[in-house]
Amino acid sequence: MEIIDNLALGFSIALSPYTLILAVVGCFLGTIIGALPGLGPSNGVAILIPITFTLGLDATSALVLMTSVYYGAMYGGRISSILLNIPGDEPALMTTLDGYPMAKAGRSGDALVLSGVASFVGALLATVGLMLLAPMLARVAYLFGPAEYFALYLLAFCTLGGMASNNQAKAALASCIGLGIAMVGIDSASGMPRLTGGNLHLYDGIDFLVAIVGLFAIAEVFFFIESHGKNSSIGVKLGKVTIPWKDIFDTKWTMLRASGVGFIAGILPGAGASLGSFMAYMSEKAIAGEKGGFGTGVAKGIAAPEAGNNAAAGGALVPMLTLGVPGSGTTAVLLALLMTLNITPGPTLFTDRPEVVWGLIASLLIANFVLLLMNVPMVKIFVRVLMVPPWVLLPGVTMVSFVGIYSLSGSYFDLLLMVGFGVLGYVLRKLDIPTVPVILGILLGGNMEDALRRAMVISDGEWTYLYSSPIAIGLWIAAIVGFVAPMFLRSVLRKPQRITD
Amino acid sequence: MASDRIFGLVATLLAFAFIAGATQVQTSFLSDPVGPKFFPILIGIVGAISGMFMVLRPDPEPDWPVLRTFGALSVAVIVLVAYAFALKPLGFLLPTTLAAGLLSYQISPRPRMAALAGIGLSVGLFIVFKFALGLGLVVFPKGLIG
Numbered sequence: 001m002e003i004i005d006n007l008a009l010g011f012s013i014a015l016s017p018y019t020l021i022l023a024v025v026g027c028f029l030g031t032i033i034g035a036l037p038g039l040g041p042s043n044g045v046a047i048l049i050p051i052t053f054t055l056g057l058d059a060t061s062a063l064v065l066m067t068s069v070y071y072g073a074m075y076g077g078r079i080s081s082i083l084l085n086i087p088g089d090e091p092a093l094m095t096t097l098d099g100y101p102m103a104k105a106g107r108s109g110d111a112l113v114l115s116g117v118a119s120f121v122g123a124l125l126a127t128v129g130l131m132l133l134a135p136m137l138a139r140v141a142y143l144f145g146p147a148e149y150f151a152l153y154l155l156a157f158c159t160l161g162g163m164a165s166n167n168q169a170k171a172a173l174a175s176c177i178g179l180g181i182a183m184v185g186i187d188s189a190s191g192m193p194r195l196t197g198g199n200l201h202l203y204d205g206i207d208f209l210v211a212i213v214g215l216f217a218i219a220e221v222f223f224f225i226e227s228h229g230k231n232s233s234i235g236v237k238l239g240k241v242t243i244p245w246k247d248i249f250d251t252k253w254t255m256l257r258a259s260g261v262g263f264i265a266g267i268l269p270g271a272g273a274s275l276g277s278f279m280a281y282m283s284e285k286a287i288a289g290e291k292g293g294f295g296t297g298v299a300k301g302i303a304a305p306e307a308g309n310n311a312a313a314g315g316a317l318v319p320m321l322t323l324g325v326p327g328s329g330t331t332a333v334l335l336a337l338l339m340t341l342n343i344t345p346g347p348t349l350f351t352d353r354p355e356v357v358w359g360l361i362a363s364l365l366i367a368n369f370v371l372l373l374m375n376v377p378m379v380k381i382f383v384r385v386l387m388v389p390p391w392v393l394l395p396g397v398t399m400v401s402f403v404g405i406y407s408l409s410g411s412y413f414d415l416l417l418m419v420g421f422g423v424l425g426y427v428l429r430k431l432d433i434p435t436v437p438v439i440l441g442i443l444l445g446g447n448m449e450d451a452l453r454r455a456m457v458i459s460d461g462e463w464t465y466l467y468s469s470p471i472a473i474g475l476w477i478a479a480i481v482g483f484v485a486p487m488f489l490r491s492v493l494r495k496p497q498r499i500t501d
Numbered sequence: 502m503a504s505d506r507i508f509g510l511v512a513t514l515l516a517f518a519f520i521a522g523a524t525q526v527q528t529s530f531l532s533d534p535v536g537p538k539f540f541p542i543l544i545g546i547v548g549a550i551s552g553m554f555m556v557l558r559p560d561p562e563p564d565w566p567v568l569r570t571f572g573a574l575s576v577a578v579i580v581l582v583a584y585a586f587a588l589k590p591l592g593f594l595l596p597t598t599l600a601a602g603l604l605s606y607q608i609s610p611r612p613r614m615a616a617l618a619g620i621g622l623s624v625g626l627f628i629v630f631k632f633a634l635g636l637g638l639v640v641f642p643k644g645l646i647g
Contacts, residue, residue: 054634167560169551169558172548173509189533192528192537194526195519225574225577228610391605391611391614392621394604395600395601395605400626402588415588416585426574427508430565448540453535457533
């Protein structure tokens with residue numbers, strides 16, 4: 001049994017006291033980050049990367065810490081959705097639909113516990129799925145040559161643009177901004193500087209961490225200045241928390257189905273957790289029918305999106321680890337972490353550095369149990385966190401971002417670039433241009449160009465080589481469908497609006 | 502409407518500039534069939550097409566903030582730029598107190614609270630960074646403490 005050996009290896013790493021402490025700290029920080037309105041998994045993980053980097057953690061420890069933060073943030077997102085009707089992060093939007101009405105009906109404790117259990121089921125099943133599926137996919141990934149990788153990168157941009165945005169042209173433009181930024185600097189193949197405008201600071205290229213922190217964290221500060229922190233928490237009340245056994249028992253099939261749906265949505269490149277929770281909620285709503293009372297605060301309406309979103313978070317790790325193609329904004333940030341740690345995701349990761357992969361999977365399993373324990377009995381502590389006023393939180397986030405980026409390079413130029421990316425992020429989000437393709441472009445641009453150029457070297461400049469294998473043809477078709485199909489499905493797949501009082 | 506058109510136009514022009522810049526990239530003798538120019542030019546073309554689409558088929562206008570909020574945003578940007586320049590020569594505590602306080606004031610205009618937030622954040626974060634995380638930060642400018 002290969003998988004048991006691998007897991008034993010993983011647990012031997014994850015159960016060391018030091019790694020265990022990192023996992024617990026990561027879960028705690030992650031839940032807080034997820035719960036705070038204005039700090040989601042993407043920007044939370046983004047501002048922590050430079051800090052972990054300067055701490056000098058080794059690859060496995062850093063990865064364990066950050067993925068615990070990632071899972072924790074997925075759990076934490078539900079707290080502000082349920083209590084305040086403000087999704088702490090985008091995937092938690094669907095949880096507001098039934099969570100907030102249930103809290104208004106005086107059952108906020110039940111809603112929090114139920115959603116915590118649903119998160120646990122979703123995340124646990126997804127981690128098991130990751131364990132089974134990732135090694136298989138890694139074996140398939142050995143068949144990928146440069147032509148297939150080029151098509152795969154294209155697929156990621158197309159589906160991300162197709163699904164995550166309301167306007168294809170804007171998503172394509174965002175991808176081009178990211179890819180264009182990735183081109184700046186020394187060309188690795190010919191050693192010639194490109195598009196630097198003669199600025200010596202740009203010869204090294206633009207560090208993706210600078211762009212990520214700017215686009216996610218600094219842009220958020222501008223949004224809070226615009227709203228004057230009005231979307232903040234006042235008067236959060238939570239009574240005695242008991243465990244609603246009946247609701248948990250009643251929703252067991254819902255949780256299982258939603259986990260399956262979410263996991264599959266998470267695996268699709270570019271779809272991610274938002275789509276996972278959306279699909280899970282909509283499919284359960286369809287199964288329950290009119291009598292289900294979805295949207296009025298029913299238990300199934302809370303269990304489905306939470307199980308779906310956490311399962312998708314696990315599913316999104318599958319393409320990220322095996323192919324190096326992230327499935328969502330947060331996994332794009334995790335990919336940035338891997339690249340910072342000099343780990344190249346892909347099939348070779350599973351054979352060359354099994355301790356990283358299996359240590360990570362084992363700590364995800366542990367993190368899940370830690371999170372369940374933290375989120376059910378200790379939920380009151382995290383509710384307190386919601387009281388942190390935005391006029392302290394956001395300046396704090398800014399200062400942490402500055403120190404983190406500054407500690408990477410010690411150059412004021414990176415800080416200026418970060419502020420510039422913050423302004424860009426604000427304008428892009430105002431115009432409804434998605435920022436995740438920008439990040440993905442910066443991260444993958446170099447690899448995508450390399451894949452194209454290596455493919456052309458192999459075929460000696462013969463373009464048909466790009467779609468000469470069945471895998472490549474399949475990926476090209478999927479990419480085109482993923483980009484075009486949402487144009488026609490838009491009326492069907494319209495996202496439900498947040499309920500307002 | 503107008504915002505999308507303007508942004509699309511700017512993006513298109515930038516894409517053309519990007520293409521023009523890419524054609525100037527020097528090729529070395531170590532060249533492959535594609536070379537270092539092709540991919541950037543391709544990106545520029547796709548970007549220009551997307552930009553033109555935004556000009557031709559704009560989405561409804563977003564709610565831009567009122568002029569005063571733009572003022573607050575510009576102040577925030579200036580504070581951040583100044584902070585970027587000040588962090589190295591002036592040490593951590595002074596610029597952080599000022600920058601955090603000013604940002605806090607922009608979010609919620611209550612001077613006393615903002616000042617408290619500034620001082621609390623700079624001291625609190627300094628303790629966390631210096632002692633819990635062990636980052637080497639300069640406390641005060643060198644000239645001040647000799």
